[in-house]
Amino acid sequence: MNLTFENVDHTCAGAVEHKAPIVDLSNVTFFRPFAIVYLGMFLRYQSYCGKDCSVILPNNVIARNYLTRQNFWDRFNLKGEVVEREKLNRVTTRTSLNDIVDIENSSTIGEEVGMMVKKVLILNHVNTSISEVSNAVSELVDNFARHSKETLAAFHMQYYPNKEEFTLAIADCGIGIRRSLSSNPEYSDLANEPHHIAAIKAFEPGVTCSTGGMGLTEVRDSIISLNGRLFLSTGDEFIKMDADQIAYGQMAYDLTGVQVEVSFPVGG
Amino acid sequence: MNKYVIDINELTKMCVTRHRGKEAAEELSKYLDKPTVEIDLRGTELVSLSFLDELICHYLVFVNDGKIKFINNDKSTENKLSRIAAVRSIKVYCHRSQHAPFHAVVAEEYAAPTPMFLVSKT
16 A cells, blocks of 8 residues: 555544544555655654654565665654664665754755655756755755744755656654634634635745745745646645646645645656 | 945845745845945846745835846846846836946836636646
8 A cells, every 4th residue: 555645644533533543554555755744754753742643664675664664663753662663763864864864943954854755866866957956855844944933944955866756755743834824913814714625825925924925935946947846735625736737625634834745747 | 435336146145935035035134234235136047926925025115216226137037027026016226237227127018918827638
């Protein structure tokens, strides 16, 4: 089973049906970046709520080693014995950052992560507008650092040479777009709207909770110019965006904060 | 000399993010005793919208009055300047080289609203 934007919320919703949440990854053979950061934020949020989550590891060795390579257990699973055991398999490759990056609320984190991504793309001789992609990464990361009201968000990237696709994901379990935007009196009405209304509004130029409001506009511009696509979930709703249209709908699990995946087609 | 031309790379190391825009704005303040300052954007690979917006927002009146102008020959950067002009309700003056005539970038024509659909996930 591929764990993706399409089904990771169902996995999390299934987990909380148990008194002590159990995340069953036993059938997972492949993780998309969105699924990794969404799952990570689910585990982190459960931890904030004082709930101890159990995780049933993937039976598939490749999937299991992928999580280990990305340092998933160190980042999100607080159980020492799992972290220690899985660390034994940690090997690196050159098509990802080989780690889930903690996004701290610092003024230069956006450009730092943008540069890290740029290095991976250059190393792999990726045929795309590397500057524009790394700029979109910088703006997205900067946006999370500035607005999430959380100390840490998580960033993950993967280049798929065979699919000729570059994908990044970033997530937090902070206050979410609706609450953030509606703290600005100009957008206070959004507090009573569904999450997707606030999420779509946030991509308009100049729309922000404080000052600025151009970062997500720039991400949207990059999606249009590079023919990319975006998934964003916030609360119990999601939006999907590509160069031509925006779709929205319900998430099976109501996770606080914002979780985003952006993909760009690239040449090898 | 009525004008002072400054390369954007003298104001900041990188032209992305709001943080760097603020840094450039602070550095620019050292040159505002000149009657006119022209910021040359041609020496950088990419200038982000947030960066330009932060820089311009520090000096909205000066930009609107033409005391601060831009030299730029990149179409995408001009689009960004025009978007800022629209959102901040100001004029932004630009020219393509030091000797070319100035023009005020105008608010770009926004495309029709993106169509929206309600969809279900699998």
